[in-house]
Amino acid sequence: MSHAITATAVTQDFGNVHALRGVDLEIAAGTVYALLGHNGAGKTSLVNILTTLAPPASGHAAVAGFDVVRNPKQVRSKIGLTGQFAAVDADLTGRENIHMIGRLLGLSARQSRDGAAELLARFSLTEAGDRRAGTYSGGMRRRLDLAASLVGKPEVLFLDEPTTGLDPSARLELWEVIEHLVDGGATVLLTTQYLEEADRLAHRIGVMNEGLMVAEGTAAELKSKVGGHVVQVGFATDSEFSDALRALEREGLAADFPNRTINVPAHGASDVAPIVRLLDDAGIGISGLELREPTLDDVYFALTSAPSHLDQAR
Amino acid sequence: MSSSVNPTSNKPTTNFFVEVMILVGRNLRKILRVPQLAFFSLVQPVLFLTLFSQVFRGLASSPGFPRGINYIDYLLPSIVISTVAQNAVQSAVGIATDLNTGMIDRFRSLPITRGSVLFARSISDFLRSGFQVLVMLALGYAVFGFRFHGGFLGAIGMVGLSMAFAWALTWIFLAFGVQTKNPETAQVAGFMVIFPLMFASSSYVPVETLPGWLQAIAQVNPLSYLVDATRALVLGWDLSPDLAQAAIAIAAVAAAGMFLTFRAWRYIGRPKSAGRAKRPRGVPASAD
Numbered sequence: 001m002s003h004a005i006t007a008t009a010v011t012q013d014f015g016n017v018h019a020l021r022g023v024d025l026e027i028a029a030g031t032v033y034a035l036l037g038h039n040g041a042g043k044t045s046l047v048n049i050l051t052t053l054a055p056p057a058s059g060h061a062a063v064a065g066f067d068v069v070r071n072p073k074q075v076r077s078k079i080g081l082t083g084q085f086a087a088v089d090a091d092l093t094g095r096e097n098i099h100m101i102g103r104l105l106g107l108s109a110r111q112s113r114d115g116a117a118e119l120l121a122r123f124s125l126t127e128a129g130d131r132r133a134g135t136y137s138g139g140m141r142r143r144l145d146l147a148a149s150l151v152g153k154p155e156v157l158f159l160d161e162p163t164t165g166l167d168p169s170a171r172l173e174l175w176e177v178i179e180h181l182v183d184g185g186a187t188v189l190l191t192t193q194y195l196e197e198a199d200r201l202a203h204r205i206g207v208m209n210e211g212l213m214v215a216e217g218t219a220a221e222l223k224s225k226v227g228g229h230v231v232q233v234g235f236a237t238d239s240e241f242s243d244a245l246r247a248l249e250r251e252g253l254a255a256d257f258p259n260r261t262i263n264v265p266a267h268g269a270s271d272v273a274p275i276v277r278l279l280d281d282a283g284i285g286i287s288g289l290e291l292r293e294p295t296l297d298d299v300y301f302a303l304t305s306a307p308s309h310l311d312q313a314r
Numbered sequence: 315m316s317s318s319v320n321p322t323s324n325k326p327t328t329n330f331f332v333e334v335m336i337l338v339g340r341n342l343r344k345i346l347r348v349p350q351l352a353f354f355s356l357v358q359p360v361l362f363l364t365l366f367s368q369v370f371r372g373l374a375s376s377p378g379f380p381r382g383i384n385y386i387d388y389l390l391p392s393i394v395i396s397t398v399a400q401n402a403v404q405s406a407v408g409i410a411t412d413l414n415t416g417m418i419d420r421f422r423s424l425p426i427t428r429g430s431v432l433f434a435r436s437i438s439d440f441l442r443s444g445f446q447v448l449v450m451l452a453l454g455y456a457v458f459g460f461r462f463h464g465g466f467l468g469a470i471g472m473v474g475l476s477m478a479f480a481w482a483l484t485w486i487f488l489a490f491g492v493q494t495k496n497p498e499t500a501q502v503a504g505f506m507v508i509f510p511l512m513f514a515s516s517s518y519v520p521v522e523t524l525p526g527w528l529q530a531i532a533q534v535n536p537l538s539y540l541v542d543a544t545r546a547l548v549l550g551w552d553l554s555p556d557l558a559q560a561a562i563a564i565a566a567v568a569a570a571g572m573f574l575t576f577r578a579w580r581y582i583g584r585p586k587s588a589g590r591a592k593r594p595r596g597v598p599a600s601a602d
């Protein structure tokens with residue numbers, strides 16, 4: 001068993017901003033790992049360190065067995081990077097973009113040309129391949145960016161928010177492309193703000209918040225952290241909603257509250273009745289009730305919100 | 315370590331020379347492909363030569379002007395050096411644009427030699443300057459009656475010095491571009507440096523006629539030395555101090571520029587780089 005990526009106590013500071021505050025990471029070769037976190041969580045800072053673009057303030061990291069600080073060149077020869085902002089040359093054609101990266105990676109002109117043709121076909125860009133990349137749509141540009149990072153057949157691929165800013169259909173297309181990367185056996189580290197994306201694409205997920213890894217595991221493991229189920233109660237009015245919040249809080253039932261609904265972590269159907277009874281006794285009407293599997297949203301909310309958001313709601 | 319999942323043992327590698335060639339090709343292709351860039355690269359020398367040669371034509375009738383010399387033979391070297399200097403500002407714009415669009419991050423994530431991106435930029439911009447020098451010489455010959463009086467070697471020397479200076483200057487402006495990381499800022503800053511230097515020099519009037527403080531600037535202004543030397547080469551004058559001084563000026567500009575560029579480059583991506591906004595401790599990350 002080998003790890004394609006390891007990080008130990010990695011920190012990063014920007015002046016007084018502590019972008020990373022001691023991150024540990026182990027990613028098995030041949031797997032897809034998702035770093036999940038809101039804007040500013042530190043995802044890009046970590047990717048920049050792992051791809052040798054920035055040295056860590058402290059800590060160690062290795063990619064494909066090479067230390068990112070001591071052997072950056074070896075690391076670079078093993079990785080592909082699709083950064084947060086599509087880095088394609090708008091004045092070159094799609095084909096030229098891929099070809100240039102291939103040549104810089106040391107492929108012969110022929111290998112690189114063949115590689116470009118193959119990648120353009122694989123990412124449905126053959127027709128647009130001889131147009132300037134500046135004329136591409138956002139989704140096409142991302143696909144081209146991804147294609148360019150694949151021309152060297154990297155062992156480890158970094159995708160920093162590959163679908164941010166894409167419309168739903170372009171996102172779906174990109175998901176399909178990413179799913180097939182793993183078929184080829186590469187190790188993929190992707191970052192995302194989208195829970196469905198992590199759930200759909202990744203074997204393991206690391207949840208980041210304010211420079212720390214706050215939870216880690218498979219989607220199922222993360223879900224189980226909220227208790228296995230969620231009772232979701234909806235309210236018709238704001239006053240009923242806040243009354244209910246207070247009533248539940250008195251009973252020590254932790255709860256989330258997006259859009260006038262309250263999500264109560266639960267262990268199963270047996271937990272529904274007490275909640276309903278409690279609200280009924282307090283004379284609070286409800287407009288909807290559902291027992292459901294927790295989504296990653298629930299996990300994320302539970303892990304990354306301040307310790308007691310009920311306090312803040314008061 | 316057996317994490318190889320795409321087993322391509324013996325990965326091919328490139329070398330510095332090949333990388334620079336590839337990247338120069340890319341830069342030149344961009345210049346040729348963007349019509350405005352190609353157009354202005356051609357128009358700029360034509361405009362400069364026409365404008366400056368006509369505006370400063372009266373210089374020939376001023377008392378200090380050397381006798382028996384065609385005004386254009388005296389002025390063309392100045393105009394060439396001015397154009398080359400202005401053009402070097404484009405190096406700042408080019409590298410700052412690449413930094414801004416993320417191209418540099420992409421290049422830095424590749425196993426290529428440190429500095430190949432910078433050398434490529436300096437060479438492609440130097441080639442563009444060389445093209446402009448040739449355009450100006452051809453136009454000068456065809457339209458304005460410009461002639462070399464220093465023989466074949468003088469002509470070669472004049473073109474060679476101008477080009478070497480163009481190359482050296484790109485490094486100063488690469489430093490600007492890497493430092494500012496912003497094409498517009500780099501352009502304005504570069505222009506504000508070059509424009510005064512164009513005139514606080516021996517380019518368009520004899521240095522002795524300048525006010526004292528401008529004379530002081532002109533004395534240390536590399537453009538003065540380049541103008542003196544290329545002018546001497548064109549007119550077939552005695553080269554004894556000028557040529558050596560111009561060579562020293564070129565070497566000094568290149569060395570200073572490279573030093574500043576590589577120093578700024580080292581801090582690319584490094585969080586403690588100067589000029590980054592510092593935030594108060596504990597201010598939470600923006601979440602939008």
Ligand SMILES: Nc1ncnc2c1ncn2[C@@H]1O[C@H](COP(=O)(O)OP(=O)(O)O)[C@@H](O)[C@H]1O
Binds near residue numbers: 018037045590
């Ligand atoms: N170059 C920089 N200068 C100053 N602060 C930065 C810089 N880059 C990132 N930060 C800060 O570091 C924190 C983490 O940012 P980042 O790693 O980009 O997060 P993410 O990619 O998860 O959105 C944020 O607070 C961000 O504002």
Ligand SMILES: [Mg+2]
Binds near residue numbers: 044161
């Ligand atoms: Mg980011």
